[in-house]
Amino acid sequence: MVKKIPIGPFHPILEEPEFFELHVEGERVVKIDQTIGWSHRGIELLSEHKTWDQVPFLVERICGICSCSHPFAYVKAVEDLCQIEVPLRAQFIRVIAAELERLHSHLLWTGLAGHFLGYNTVFMWTWKFREPLLDVLEAVTGNRNHYAVMRPGGVRRDLPAEEIPNILKLLDRLEKENDLLTKAIVDDPVIHARTKGVGVFNKTMCRLYGALGPTARSAGYDIDARRDHPIDAYDKVSFKVILCEHGDVFDKAVVRQLENFESIKIIRQCLSLIADTKAGDICAEIREVPPGEGFGMYEAPRGEVFHYVRSNGGNMPIRHKVRAPSFNNILTNNVSVPGNTVADAGLITAAVDPCYSCTERVGVVDRRNGERRVLTEADIVRLSHERTDEIRRRLAAEAGRE
């Protein structure tokens, strides 16, 4: 007899609405059913009624946290279609904006994961560290989120020379703070006990499920669109693709933390290389878009984003297909959640960093007696916090005995 726990579709901590139903035996999850599509807004069709230049504003609103990655993939698709070369300076500005976004996205995730674990200090600290980053993004692009940097052929806004020292200062600061966070995560025995061996998703499964981004790299599946299909300035900078081997929640956190260092490295290289380019040369003009098709891909913070456009020579795309990484990554929960406890389920589903917003409540149906209970989101977080406290107490008692 298995109980069922519905989670969702509204959740106050993460983003989009998503509905999970956990089938449990006692405390152990045996199966997870997922329903997505709550946020379906019909973006692909909307995009087919916008001009080539308007579409970046639409696609950056697919996901607010990846609001540089979607336009990046889209403009690469249009440039692929038109066969035009982007000015060097624009390439660097694109990479800088995209990597700053990756930093803010990964920090955001670490904070939320901390909150899930009952480490609200981590949540507050990471989000405090993230604020100066948003200030720099505002200074460079004009907005804290939704940067509107990308445009087919180049970028909309030049990087002012006086902003470069500010960015460098920010990077120095972030490097220290990220180091502190990484050490806090790697050395903490409670975090080890809560996340190691929890929500394991192995390499073979990654291949079967098409997992992408940090979810795949944490299991040792070596995939990174920035290296595999270098676009724009990515072949002019050097960086490491971070790999772990276990594929559990701990490794997912570690991969993201270490990727932050790589992002900082990439931005530093771009800033030194951008000095040799001519200021103001930021956009190649596109006279007309020829008939044909083009595709572009980019490694978003959550995995590979793929955009496909088809043109009939008019001023709008006649087909625009978007493939976002979260769709694949959310499915990995089918494997990584069963076998764990209900208290861990929230953490594991959050660990793939899905774009999911609102999980308002969880209902539990016991397969043993058919009993159905409903857990609210607050209950999930409470269960998770209780588990952390229990581990903390146990570790303290063990330390006392020694």
Place this chain on the structure above:
Amino acid sequence: MSLALKALKKSPWVFHVNTGACNNCDIEILDCLTPRFDVERFGVVLVGSIRHADVLLVSGPVTANVLPRLRRLYEAAPRPIKVVAFGACGCKCGIFRDGYNVVGPMDKYIPVDAYIPGCPPKPETIISGIVKVLSQL
């Protein structure tokens, strides 16, 4: 002013619903809770259930899938409840106005007490919106 309203003004608890927004409004709401803006100073707390809430904060154009859920949430809310439309999408559906699955804006379905515009609204705007809602009471 009744005792309940007086208490509500001291500490409005917020339940946040995303009805198809792009997350950005949501992360700016969370941003308000973290050290720099820290609206918890005014007693504003995000809660996990609508039954604990004084304010229903709705971000996003309303999609057809979410509409029945939104109605149910509004009906389940304890009274008095203040409804706030958040972001360009919450106010007027924003860029998704013409989407075939978008049935919003939300004020077509439930009464709205305050609008916080912006895409996404900056935390300063959010705080000023909160102050306006509270001064209505």
